[in-house]
Amino acid sequence: MEKQVDVVIVGGGISGLSAAYHLHKKDPSLQICVLEANDRVGGRTLTVPLKSKDGTDYWDLGGQWVSTSQTAIWNLLKELGLETYPQFHTGTKFMQIEGAQVKSYRSDIPPLSFLALIDMQLFTMKVERLRKTIDSKDPYKCQRGKELDSKSLETFLKESLWTTGAYKLLEIVLRTDTGLDPSQMSTLSFLDGVASAGGLDNLLGMEENQAQGLKVKGGTQQISQIMAKKIGLENVLLEHPVDEIIQVSVYV
Structure with a gap:
């Protein structure tokens, strides 16, 4: 079935639907079509209902955290009328690196060896020095931009860390935080993310103004679901x- 449209957007995740939503707000007369390969909207956000003693709880299996410092998504949440609540992070924590023994701890400091903790601190200091050289508006402007962009984060970790414990922990933490293996992203991309967050602690932390600080009541997938309704479900295929x-150049 053919459909005459003004704008076609590929992808029905938060990015694609945000583009469609803001275009629709600016000019409601535009004929917008969003094409999504999956049988649902949301992209990397997926919320599933699970029965609980009080009825039904909603659990996020994909992207799930927001922060007051992330102004774009924070403003969108307020505009869509969605509420947040603090990420629970007190109590006993458990850590297992590869096949090692499961360790429990209650502080914010992971149960690594003294040398591994020093290694972690030195790595954090190195990242802080480098991220201050990054201009988030144009990361390639930094003096070592080309070099850092050609080096994978995996290589950067191996060059910067000298204890197995620190390397394995950071590998897991960064994979969880970025959604990518360290071998799949450049060091410049990583440092740009750290710079945009205002530091490594903000990127990995769980306080309200840090990246893992807040969760969305009802789950994050509804961000996309609400925007899809705003632009019209018939416009989301x-x-x-x-x-x-296919790009075609037309000369008049």
């Missing part, structure tokens, strides 16, 4: 993968 995009 699910199970419509895009195989090819």
Whole structure:
């Protein structure tokens, strides 16, 4: 079925639907079509209902944290009327690195060896020095931009850390935080993320103004679901993968 549209957006995750939502707000007369390969909207956000003693709870299996310092998503949440609540992070914590023994602890300091903790601190200091050289508006402007962009985060970790405990812990933490293996992203991309967050602690921390500080009541997938309703569900085509995009130059 052919449909005449003004704007086609590929992807029904938060980014794609945000683009459609803001375009629709600016000009409601625009005919917008969002093409999504999956059978749902939300992209990397997925919220599932689970029965609880009080009825039904909603659990996020994908991206789930927000922060007051993340102004774009924070303003969008307020605009859509969604509420947040603090991430629970008190009590006993458990850590297992590869096949090692499971260790429990209650402080904010992981149960690593003294040398591994020193290694972690030195790494944090190195990242802080480098991220201050990054201009988030144009990361390539920094003096070592080309070098850092050509080096994977995995290589950067191996060059910067000298204890196995610190390396394995950071590998797991950064994979969880970025959604990528360290081998799949450049050091410059990582440092740009740290710079945008205002430091490594803010990127990995769980206080209200830190990246893992707040969760969305009802789950994060509803951000996309609400925006899809705002632009009209008939304009969001699910199970419509895009195989090819052809650019044609038209001269008048």
